[in-house]
Amino acid sequence: MTSSYVSERLAEAARALDEIDRLLRLAPSQGGEATRMHAVIYRLMDAIRSLSEAIEEAARHRYDR
Numbered sequence: 712m713t714s715s716y717v718s719e720r721l722a723e724a725a726r727a728l729d730e731i732d733r734l735l736r737l738a739p740s741q742g743g744e745a746t747r748m749h750a751v752i753y754r755l756m757d758a759i760r761s762l763s764e765a766i767e768e769a770a771r772h773r774y775d776r
Contacts, residue, residue, distance in 0.1 A: 720769035727762035734758060 734755045 717769050724765035730758040
């Protein structure tokens with residue numbers, strides 16, 4: 712694959728990291744509301760999953776050259 716493809720995937724990983732950071736900062740402000748906290752945790756899990764997939768895909772294409 713092209714280096715631009717890898718760059719796009721790494722940019723996606725960076726966006727996922729930004730989302731993780733944002734969610735971690737949001738979590739303490741949720742107080743004791745368990746329902747809202749669960750929503751934050753699920754969104755955080757999705758962001759981590761996206762990050763993992765983007766990194767794996769970028770690494771796979773980098774070494775498949």
